[in-house]
Amino acid sequence: MSGNSRLDDLYNYVKKIHEARKTSDESHKDEEKLDSMLERLDTSLLVKLRAYQKDAVKWMLRRELATPARQSEFESFVFEGFNVIYPKGGILADEMGLGKTIEVLACILSHPYSDDTEAAPVEDASQLIETSDNVELQRKTDTLAKRMAEKMKGRSKKRKSSEIEEESKEQDATKKRKTKPCGINSEKYASLRALYEQHTSSITSVINTGCDNSSLRCFCDRNPDIDDVITCETCYSTQHVICVGSPSKEEEYMCPWCWTKKTPVRSGCTLIVSPNTISSQWIDEINRHVKSSSLRVLFYEGVKGRKYIQPKDLAEYDIVITTFQVLSVELSYVSVEEESTRKLRHAKKYHTPVSPLTCVEWWRLCLDEAQMVEGSTSKTASMACELRSVHKWAVTGTPIQKTISDLYGLIKFLGIEPFTNQAQWFRLLDDEEECYRFLAPILWRSIKTTYSIKSEYLLRLY
Template identity: 30%
Template sequence: MDAMDAVRFMISREVEPDLGYSSKDFFVQIPTNPPFYFALYTGAMFDSLPHPFEVPPGGILADEMGLGKTVELLGLIMSHRRGDTPTTDPDPIVKRSVIAIVLEEIVSTVVAGLEANLPRGTMTRKRSWDLHYNEIEDESVKKRAKMSNSVNVVSTIKCLACGVTCSQAKVFWDRFDSSAIPFYCPNCVQKQESKKAIKATLVIAPSTICHQWYEEVKRHVRDDVSVDMYNGVAAEGYKHPEYLATRDIVICSFETLANEVYFIETNEKLGSLRSRKYLIPPTPLLSVEWWRVCVDEAQVIESRTSVVSEMCWRLQAVNRWCITGTPITDSVDNLFGLLCFIGVEPYCYSNWWNGALWLPYENGCSEPLVDLFSKIFWRNTKEDVIDQVIQF
């Protein structure tokens, strides 16, 4: 087993996510007139058989640290893109020896650790008046905006829905060929019922390794693969979903994601549009349907009460992956948070988790738990691949 096998496993989980069970496996029909259905693990009663359980594409990549999880995930990203027919032969970028991957991971980790101790860059939190995306009417604010942009001529565009005039630069509308795309302002985009389906994979990781992720992407993938470092509305303004749709990979830190909670339905919280002199953009991360969301160091979202966990669950995506070398930190119960993020029904609900998996495991019956995770969980340790290292 090697990196190629891991990529093949992930592709298979995205192409054929079915786990081989149905609603009928969890309910017993009571022969009454009319019949009732008894839930085996929760004790609930239903007057009809509940809808089929949803098992979304995705899973858990839990190779031991140093075995190239980053490279394996890049292999998945390059081999299975939105709209493409997937191939079981992963992209050549992951066809490298295990020992090379091990050395590369060690070097990258050391470099990332050194860079984390360097002075922080000039990226600062924007002033509130500079966060607005609409063309300002208030003279005092106009003057301050003019001072910060005295040389450049501000290019604007009008929202087709509400008529608000927006600065193209502040919504990243001037960063790509948008001439043929209808424009909707951030507030109207957020109100749209259907989310824009984009090709991008969103990678969420601790800030200390986001730069490492960026460098790994640049090192391993082709030049035509576009990558974006997402620093948040507070730091760089509103990255319009149409702009995000042009990216292949978007990298975001846990810290940035947590801060985005302050930019959910911003204008509704602050007052009506007519009463606002300037409009604060909502986070665009929740306005799209990502092709794939991958959480690195996913043990962080095992806690179901953290802001990061809440934001991760709010993200809409076709495929969901947990990346962690330590899926269990102190108890098998830690795995429940990962199931919640992936959305594996019915086990992502606490009463089903407890009744069908956790309590049987506690009582010495691990078969149900092992059976489920054997289908969605991939893990190699250095001992598993030692023969490949020796051959090298």
């Protein structure tokens, strides 16, 4: 059987399965809830969804709401005794030109992290899209000053108490002139006290001017004596404030390297990764079709110009858009840093940047033009698997380039066991009908058969 014929068979099978589900009792029970979720679009989306787009969004919402306990007969799949658990996501494969971007935006607006989560206010449409170059990571210096003052006050009290004790000892010594005063040597005490003050100062002070070269661990080659530095309250290393920002309110500052060892920050944000050539399309579509007050969006350009955005700051957005190129560069930093650290006998002057993207558990992760992750050795596929999210979406108009085996990269990205193991995946491909049955629940495809200004005829091959 030719490759094209087999693809047609796959899409026809998928169409048949989804049409059967659409007429099932289970589907009717879900309709009321899905319609209620789509009502959110009335106040946030400036364009009305076409019928086929609404069907696509409802399918996406069903996938995101799915749980292992609620898997229907259409989602039940057992492979060689292994009960396959489908992800809370899938492959959106509408043909080019049918509005996949709008469908993804509609899904984002219909299913936020929680109903009571409010987006940060945006003053006007021109401020809807921010870039990581102009993101204001301002930290109120008066808050920092207050923290420093309180801690200095605490140390002052300790010193006063210590001085009173010393005065008392001196008075006792004066009364007993013939008795040699006990206690530690005054010179040793002064030395130890100075060392103690130096240590506590590095811990408690948030921002200092200048630092000891030995404590500086930054991913730049700036002179530490020139710029203000900030101290990590976990490992006590220092970085330039201009490179990493500074903590907000009463939050403790954590350096980029300590963030990678911490449990990722849970977020209601959707991370969208696309090729460089179409990343601007997402920005245009959002500005054109979404009300400016509905979403807070960041175009993330990476640790550009040696600037690091704190994971907690990233997590506050509704949408973060970046590119495969940025992702590839940033996630390659990790292996480079580990390798260079093993080889060097002495401390490095500056360190390789680390990405904040892996320090966030995203609410939703969308790979646009997801066919870029095809193949078992794809660097893009491995890179995408480093990111954590609740929902995962592969968005592509051409999910299959040559044969169905091309889908392996997407299956690996979605994390569907046991088929992340390539040997198991090829075993599944040997059984054509089983392969179709496995793919049907997670694949949606609409194709354009005839298109004109006046009419549009669609064959829905979900």
